Amino acid sequence: EVLGKPYSIHxxxxxxxxxxxxxxxxxxxxxxxxxxxxxxxxxxxxMDEEAIKALALSRPKVQKWLQGKEIKKVRYIPGRLVSIQVG
Structure with a gap:
């Protein structure tokens, strides 16, 4: 108010x-x-969970690491990550 404003912030x-x-x-x-x-x-x-998993599995960088290995489990932690277990 002293500075000419209509109200005080507090x-x-x-x-x-x-x-x-x-x-x-x-x-x-x-x-x-x-x-x-x-x-x-x-x-x-x-995007739904299955589509996210499919997208992750189709990526070239991921395919390189999956080559010749069996996928045991694919988990999606919402908003954070897709975890792939291979053996």
Missing amino acids: TQPWPELDEEATKEDILDLAVQINGKVRDRIQVPAD
């Missing part, structure tokens, strides 16, 4: 959090093979 309420503004449209996921990050993929946030 009398104002805290801003409200807009949940929609904090959601990401594109996710950056790590692709692990036997616990080591071998690639990264970017996918839309609304």
Whole structure:
């Protein structure tokens, strides 16, 4: 008020959090093979789990590490990574 502003900041309420503004449209996921990050993929946030797994398995960098090996398990941890176990 002394500086000519209409109000003092300490009398104002805290801003409200807009949940929609904090959601990401594109996710950056790590692709692990036997616990080591071998690639990264970017996918839309609304993409389903099976499509994400298929995309991760089709990547050339991942194919290089899977060559001649049997896939035992593929797990998707939402918003974080795709983990592939081979033997």
